[in-house]
Amino acid sequence: MPHMRERSEAWLHRSERVIPGGAQTFSKSPRSFVQGVAPNFLARARGAYAWDVDGSRYLDYIMGLGAVILGHADPEVLEAVRAQMEKGISFSLPHPIEVEVAERLVRLIPCAEMVRFAKNGSDVTSAAVRLARAFTGREKIACCGYHGWQDWYIGATERHRGVPDAVRRLTLPFPYNDLDALSRLFREHRGEIAAVIMEPVMFDPPSPGYLHDVHELCHRHGALLIFDEVVTGCRIALGGAQAYFGVTPDLACFGKALANGFPLAALVGRADLMRLFAEEVFFSTTHGGETASLAACQATLTKLEREEGIARLWHLGAHLKDGVNRLLTERQLTDVITCVGMPPFTALRFRGRDHEEQLALRSLFQQEALARGILTLGFHMLSLAHTESDIQWTLTQYAEIFDLIADAVRRGDVTARLKGPPIRPIFRQA
Ligand SMILES: Cc1ncc(COP(=O)(O)O)c(C=O)c1O
Structure with missing residues (x-):
């Protein structure tokens, strides 16, 4: 029928x-x-x-x-969100739930020493890239996978209409599981690559040692390693693919499953890098500390852990x-x-x-x-x-x-x- x-x-x-x-x-x-x-x-x-x-x-x-x-419509998540909504959603100063969820992510995610929240995966991949550029003083980014709609990434795809050429030239895609290709990029752009951002795993598993070797290669060339865990975070392991594969990046981006469908993304990583957001690197959004989604995140993580x-x-x-x-x-x-x-x-x-x-x-x-x-x-x-x-x-x-x-x-x-x-x-x- x-x-x-x-x-x-x-x-x-x-x-x-x-x-x-x-x-x-x-x-x-x-x-x-x-x-x-x-x-x-x-x-x-x-x-x-x-x-x-x-x-x-x-x-x-x-x-x-x-x-x-x-x-x-998970009942525990809805209950947590309802309770939070009664107290308020968008406040004029930070709310303690921001600290509580940040502390929880620090416990769960290997690379997480500090945390900033946003709404979409694209927010946090773009913040990670800006942070890496600020920290290293370099402009080029090597990437592998999909990282969202912002200029720095989408400019490197066939859907780049509207992205200035000057921006497009700064992003260098590389194929997964091909260490030689990434080594070549580092040689050809010596001293210019601020970070490698990659989905740690997509549909093909990493070859033995691959993620570890990428990590080592980045640091040998003075670049940061960013794992885009927007898909893998809270799915392959609560702490993401980095917990599963035992390779700890400098920064990581979480999104999607964090709050069972409520809009929440998190950039997590090394404290010495993340502290740059306090003053020097601009990453500031109206809804970053929105509490209904943070309450949803707490309930989601609690249920995932308990069950x-x-x-x-x-x-x-x-x-x-x-x-x-x-x-x-x-x-x-x-x-x-x-x-x-x-x-x-x-x-x-x-x-x-x-x-x-x-x-x-x-x-x-x-x-x-x-x-x-x-x-x-x-x-x-x-x-x-x-x-x-x-x-x-x-x-x-x-x-x-x-x-x-x-x-x-x-x-x-x-x-x-x-x-x-x-x-x-x-x-x-x-
Ligand atoms: C790996 C990965 N990174 C980043 C993004 C962008 O996230 P958003 O669509 O929430 O901006 C996506 C979205 O599908 C994704 O799959």
Whole structure:
């Protein structure tokens, strides 16, 4: 039964008149979903489930793009936020909860000696970069991964329109797991690189010793190492990938899962660096000390600790990842699709003869998953609200979808099976 989409269409129509792109986040916009099939708007969500504006229910594997780690509308978080709201949200002086949450992050995150708060991951990656430039007196930044919408990073991507060339030239992307490439950058820009900022792990694990070697290389060249833990923080381990892999950077950026969907980001790191924010380096926002999100953060961390949440995410994620890869092997589809990543955050990697075919495969998968009640961008952001039976049910649905994809690949009619225009990726290499 195709889902009703009348209200979704009507809201999209209204939205496109007043909101460019129809969303605040590229990954939530119509371009990221097969149109004519996907819901465009969600009305509510609870636990691991979300309901669209036409009333259809989905098992949610997007989870607010990784922000919702406990589950939607978690009662403990809502209670903590309600209690804080009664006392006030935005004060005219700092509130003690800022100190309490900062102290907690210092206990949890290996590199954290001091902490500053903000709202989005982009706020804190940009603050980290400015701090590194101020500390080293150098201007260039080497980066690996995605780090947000600000000029210093997005200028180095194909979506650089509006970023001055002078800024673009200062950011030097490098590939993951390739120490020689980073060494080359340091040689070619000798004495000019202020910091390496990187996602410590994405979907491929670091080669043995890689993160340690990057750390060593940075310090040998007088540069700082910044881990962008906006995705990995509070997901792979409470203290982030640095705790999991045992490599301690100079600074780290946390965001997304910190407050179960309430807007909170944190820049943490060495005290001698962080103290520059006291006077010399400007990092100041109206909402940085907003207390509802800090209360949400306290409740989120408390529940994750009490329920050994991270271990549960690993366990559930391993069940899902192993199950998906087994289904793919049984259908001899492993040349086309594999499930990759660390168990708390895995993704399906699609391979086609070319970019178009890869997108068609990804789109066909999404179309069929949505039709079966799974909300997906092709990855699995697990939460504590997902259960073993959700995973088991997902695998049953995936078995049907992979049968269908195997048949489409055999017959060469993947594109013809799409009921709407394929997904348009944000970056070509996505
Ligand atoms: C690794 C990483 N860093 C930074 C960001 C930017 O965070 P935000 O979108 O909250 O500004 C993101 C967002 O997806 C991210 O995945």
